[in-house]
Amino acid sequence: MPDTVIDVRSLVKKFGDFTAVDQVSFLVERGQVVGYLGPNGSGKTTTIRVLLGLLRPTAGSATVLGFDVDREAERIRPLVGYMSQKFALYEDLTVRENLVFYAGVYGMTPTEYRPRVTEVIELIGLTGREGERAGALAGGWRQRLALGIAIVHKPQLLFLDEPTSGVDPEARRAFWDLIYTLAEGGTTIFVTTHYMDEAEHCGRVGIMYNGRLVAMDTPSALKQSQLKGPAWNVVADPLIPAL
Amino acid sequence: MRRLRALIRKEFTHMRRDPRTLVMILIMPILQLFLLGYISNDVRNISAVVFDQDNSRASRALLDAYRAADYFSLDYVAYSEADVTQLIDSGQARAGIIIPPSYGGDLAAGRSAEVAVLIDGSDPTIANAALSAATFVGQAHATNIRFQQLAVRGPAAVTAGLPFEVRTRVLYNPDLLSSYNIVPGLIGTILLFTTMGLTANAIVRERERGTIEQLIVTPIRNWELILAKITPFILVSMVDVVLILLVGTLWFGVPIRGSVLLLLALSGLYLLPNLGLGLLISTFARTQQEAQIVILPLMLPFWMLSGFIFPIAAMPAALQVISRFIPLTYFLVIVRSIVIKGVGIEILIPQIAALSIFAVLLLGIAALRFRKTLD
Numbered sequence: 001m002p003d004t005v006i007d008v009r010s011l012v013k014k015f016g017d018f019t020a021v022d023q024v025s026f027l028v029e030r031g032q033v034v035g036y037l038g039p040n041g042s043g044k045t046t047t048i049r050v051l052l053g054l055l056r057p058t059a060g061s062a063t064v065l066g067f068d069v070d071r072e073a074e075r076i077r078p079l080v081g082y083m084s085q086k087f088a089l090y091e092d093l094t095v096r097e098n099l100v101f102y103a104g105v106y107g108m109t110p111t112e113y114r115p116r117v118t119e120v121i122e123l124i125g126l127t128g129r130e131g132e133r134a135g136a137l138a139g140g141w142r143q144r145l146a147l148g149i150a151i152v153h154k155p156q157l158l159f160l161d162e163p164t165s166g167v168d169p170e171a172r173r174a175f176w177d178l179i180y181t182l183a184e185g186g187t188t189i190f191v192t193t194h195y196m197d198e199a200e201h202c203g204r205v206g207i208m209y210n211g212r213l214v215a216m217d218t219p220s221a222l223k224q225s226q227l228k229g230p231a232w233n234v235v236a237d238p239l240i241p242a243l
Numbered sequence: 244m245r246r247l248r249a250l251i252r253k254e255f256t257h258m259r260r261d262p263r264t265l266v267m268i269l270i271m272p273i274l275q276l277f278l279l280g281y282i283s284n285d286v287r288n289i290s291a292v293v294f295d296q297d298n299s300r301a302s303r304a305l306l307d308a309y310r311a312a313d314y315f316s317l318d319y320v321a322y323s324e325a326d327v328t329q330l331i332d333s334g335q336a337r338a339g340i341i342i343p344p345s346y347g348g349d350l351a352a353g354r355s356a357e358v359a360v361l362i363d364g365s366d367p368t369i370a371n372a373a374l375s376a377a378t379f380v381g382q383a384h385a386t387n388i389r390f391q392q393l394a395v396r397g398p399a400a401v402t403a404g405l406p407f408e409v410r411t412r413v414l415y416n417p418d419l420l421s422s423y424n425i426v427p428g429l430i431g432t433i434l435l436f437t438t439m440g441l442t443a444n445a446i447v448r449e450r451e452r453g454t455i456e457q458l459i460v461t462p463i464r465n466w467e468l469i470l471a472k473i474t475p476f477i478l479v480s481m482v483d484v485v486l487i488l489l490v491g492t493l494w495f496g497v498p499i500r501g502s503v504l505l506l507l508a509l510s511g512l513y514l515l516p517n518l519g520l521g522l523l524i525s526t527f528a529r530t531q532q533e534a535q536i537v538i539l540p541l542m543l544p545f546w547m548l549s550g551f552i553f554p555i556a557a558m559p560a561a562l563q564v565i566s567r568f569i570p571l572t573y574f575l576v577i578v579r580s581i582v583i584k585g586v587g588i589e590i591l592i593p594q595i596a597a598l599s600i601f602a603v604l605l606l607g608i609a610a611l612r613f614r615k616t617l618d
């Protein structure tokens with residue numbers, strides 16, 4: 001088991017002439033909660049998509065759990081979970097059916113997934129509502145179901161792409177409690193956000209701006225540099241409206 | 244296998260939760276069948292021109308029989324065959340009844356006479372009605388005469404066969420759209436819709452929902468996703484085939500002369516190129532509307548140029564070439580041959596080969612493109 005779960009080196013992703021991710025390098029250690037902070041369009045989703053093998057890197061390299069994201073994506077997939085920005089729910093399926101489906105596509109047998117699905121439903125607080133259609137759930141609950149879908153196969157590493165956008169502040173707080181619960185269970189978590197206050201919740205925070213990773217450190221160290229360096233100020237300004 | 248089972252189960256749940264689509268898939272072919280089947284059966288008072296070269300009591304009796312049956316309105320009298328064709332050409336008459344000079348004499352002598360009926364095939368529904376009416380009324384009248392002859396002269400004096408025969412000839416459109424043709428043809432067009440149209444939508448829907456990304460990051464293989472998507476539609480399409488055949492035979496009396504099993508098997512083969520097309524469209528379209536925008540203009544030439552509505556032989560050469568690239572063209576030959584002529588698999592090898600080539604090509608291209616968009 002490597003202790004470095006994500007290793008990104010000089011990663012570049014271009015769409016045509018446009019560079020969405022520009023020379024990004026960072027490491028993520030096992031068990032960390034790493035925040036990836038940046039305004040809309042700064043390249044957060046693109047970074048995650050490359051790490052999941054959904055997009056091919058233009059230059060540079062990256063490994064996830066020791067596997068190369070370009071050549072060995074299929075080996076990464078069973079080990080990681082992904083909650084995309086657009087909650088990937090089947091609205092016409094019930095809460096339980098959604099979870100059972102994703103458990104099934106990860107190859108779990110009924111004897112494996114039955115207790116696991118019940119456990120996940122309990123964790124995300126949807127006990128008693130298993131039979132409701134996902135489409136009938138309110139925003140905060142859909143978000144939790146989307147998380148449940150991402151963790152039903154017990155991934156070691158979890159990618160959460162703006163999981164709290166468009167959810168009310170109370171649901172956001174409750175969601176971060178959930179993230180801590182998962183982290184305590186040993187899951188490494190890589191979470192993007194454009195809410196600056198959420199950076200406080202993370203062990204380490206990377207700051208993306210215009211495709212570049214301008215800083216990555218602990219929240220307190222970043223605050224220190226905010227006083228001196230220009231980088232944080234540049235980033236902070238466009239972030240304020242997002243709050 | 245577990246992954247595939249989970250995927251297929253999900254597709255069936257989607258189908259169950261959307262009963263309107265399911266009902267439509269099952270009802271639509273029956274509806275179309277009744278619509279097309281009845282339009283072509285309910286035409287009356289077809290304007291006709293008569294060229295009676297015999298002008299005997301017997302010939303007038305025959306014309307009276309046509310008049311009485313209400314199918315034809317004998318509006319014009321002609322004095323030459325050229326007149327007959329001229330009236331039909333100009334569209335004033337839809338049919339022409341030509342009685343030979345020897346008609347009365349032949350009947351009296353017990354020889355078999357021949358009455359010709361020309362039919363304008365340019366409007367298949369009218370032509371179809373005229374065709375069956377001409378034959379039906381003629382046979383009824385011939386049977387009547389036969390009974391009279393039997394009563395008057397006794398069995399010994401009567402030759403075998405009917406006293407006269409109506410020979411119909413369709414101008415412009417010899418392969419008429421008749422319920423015999425509609426029922427088999429519908430199988431082809433309905434399958435086209437359920438497979439190409441609905442498969443494209445099923446995959447595009449995953450993209451619209453944003454679930455496609457989630458599916459790609461699971462260990463699902465491309466072929467598993469594709470197979471799961473098409474399985475429910477294959478099953479429902481097969482139910483459709485059986486439904487159309489049942490209604491076709493029980494209600495419209497279209498006999499199935501060939502092997503039903505062969506028909507089902509080749510229907511299965513015909514599904515493959517259409518599924519390939521549907522998948523291919525789904526790799527281009529981002530939304531269901533976009534998919535529809537591609538599918539509708541594609542369906543139209545398929546209908547028009549495959550021989551479902553117009554006979555291929557009557558089309559301009561350029562269109563005939565296009566028709567060769569439409570899978571439906573080959574399937575129509577297959578299904579009509581099996582249902583109407585009762586032929587076996589050995590006759591249909593060229594069509595089977597063509598469909599197989601289309602299947603491999605289209606599914607192959609779709610699978611390649613599919614992988615690309617996933618990456």
Ligand SMILES: Nc1ncnc2c1ncn2[C@@H]1O[C@H](COP(=O)(O)OP(=O)(O)O)[C@@H](O)[C@H]1O
Nearest residue numbers: 015018020038039040041042043044045046047
């Ligand atoms: N498939 C794509 N094709 C072209 N441009 C893209 C594509 N995906 C993202 N982009 C562009 O790349 C930039 C970064 O996008 P993204 O990674 O989604 O940002 P974020 O997630 O930080 O909001 C944006 O300007 C976006 O428009």
Ligand SMILES: [Mg+2]
Nearest residue numbers: 044045085162
């Ligand atoms: Mg994003």
